[in-house]
Amino acid sequence: MVSIEQGNRRHGHATKKRIAILVYENCSFVEVALIVETFDLANLAATTEYGQAPHYSISLLSSRGGRVQCSNAISMDTHPLDASSSSGYDALFIAGGEGAAAAAHDSRNTDWLKRVFQTVRVVQAAGNGTLLLKGADLPNARGMIIPIRPSGKQHSQAPSNDVVIDVNAGSPVITALSLIKSDFDYETAESIAERLMPFSGRWLEPLLGDPPNANVASTIKEATRWIEEHCARPITVDDIAQSVSMGERTFLRHFKAETGMPPSEYLLRTRLDIACRLLITTTLPIDKVARRCGMRSGTRLAKIFKRRLGISASDYRNCARADFSNT
Incomplete structure (x- = not known):
């Protein structure tokens, strides 16, 4: 059994952005691992090229915390939602996977999502991870992103003008790269994409938008x-x-x-x-x-x-x- 250690060891220095990833039993390990790796590569770029401490702090969260069994018999160590503040996150990613339907009926997940949705700046649900948003009566179209707005601004429970639905934004990795591009520059995001997905330059620009x-x-x-x-x-x-x-x-x-x-x-x-x-x-x-x-x-x-x-x-x-x- 392989385990992903929680972010405290990996991101032990002062950070500027807090990233939450909500996982559950039988979620997709590959999707979560790609999100974590994307932000880890950004932290490496910040440390080696900008002389800064890691820019992103990643928290793996689940309903009850502890070890969560995901796809391919791989487990992840997580923190419980009730021990995690629902405010202060800059981005929230929700894993997809076979267990999404059951997770959507867990009141601990849906209650926490309702709270965090009021202040988080960016939300990205992977695949059928949108079921958890639907279970919490929140906007749940695939590829839904809440664009950057001042942290703490209240968000309505139904879609409004500050919610955009973009079918090109359906990939959590693309959303993560877009955040990195905004925080650093296009070239940093592009170089990370190339490490994760060789030869991605041919299709990356239309997805990230705002090329050089x-x-x-x-x-x-x-x-x-x-x-x-x-x-x-x-x-x-x-x-x-x-x-x-x-x-x-x-x-x-x-x-x-x-x-x-x-x-x-x-x-x-x-x-x-x-x-x-x-x-x-x-x-x-x-x-x-x-x-x-x-x-x-x-x-x-x-x-x-x-x-x-x-x-x-x-x-x-x-x-x-x-x-x-x-x-």
């Missing part, structure tokens, strides 16, 4: 405007990437391709340009000029002027004014 930005040039132009507007304060590459809703790796690649330089260089040139204009058009002391263009101190400004222009900031001011008075 088709209008990259305008997005990067928007980023340059954001830099110019915010350069007086400390900003990071991640701040700039977030301003245009891009993952940092994707943003860095596209920014350099469009501008010929990394964002850090563009930021420095923007600050230097503002400093030059302030030196010419104002009588502000060098320290105040430096602070107004985000260079923190006159000493740092002086070093940058020497390195980039081969002249001190005060000499630049004097020369520029002399040239202006001679015209």
Whole structure:
């Protein structure tokens, strides 16, 4: 008998997103394992490439908790629903499988689903796992996703405008990849899909939606405007990437391709340009000029002027004014 250990051991660090997977006797092991593996690969990407702690905490839940026997004589260790808060989850996945009909008549499952449905941001039932939603008198169309909304917002018991039904979203793995794409970037989701399902690139884009930005040039132009507007304060590459809703790796690649330089260089040139204009058009002391263009101190400004222009900031001011008075 094979056992999947519960997420506490695997996800022992601080996390940003909580994922619940509701399982039951005779559910599909393959579906659950794929969901867990998808988010585990995202955690690996966060740790190795972004230098962050795991992004997703996965909880395997069942009516009574303990070991649950699923398909292929494989068992999973789970936590009981009555010991799990029904709030605070970012996504809920419901396993499919032969035992769904019996699980749909378990009041512990349906009562908990009614509570968690009020606050969870995304719901995805696999296959006949939708029977559990039906048993709880909740929207239960296959592929149903509740789009991202502020956590804690109450959701009506019947379908409304904030519920979309998309037959292309019937796969829990696609839903998991969509969340990862939203939290990281398209390339991260695509690379995880490729590891799980080789050669998936040919059909992945239509399912995930929003492939790499088709209008990259305008997005990067928007980023340059954001830099110019915010350069007086400390900003990071991640701040700039977030301003245009891009993952940092994707943003860095596209920014350099469009501008010929990394964002850090563009930021420095923007600050230097503002400093030059302030030196010419104002009588502000060098320290105040430096602070107004985000260079923190006159000493740092002086070093940058020497390195980039081969002249001190005060000499630049004097020369520029002399040239202006001679015209």
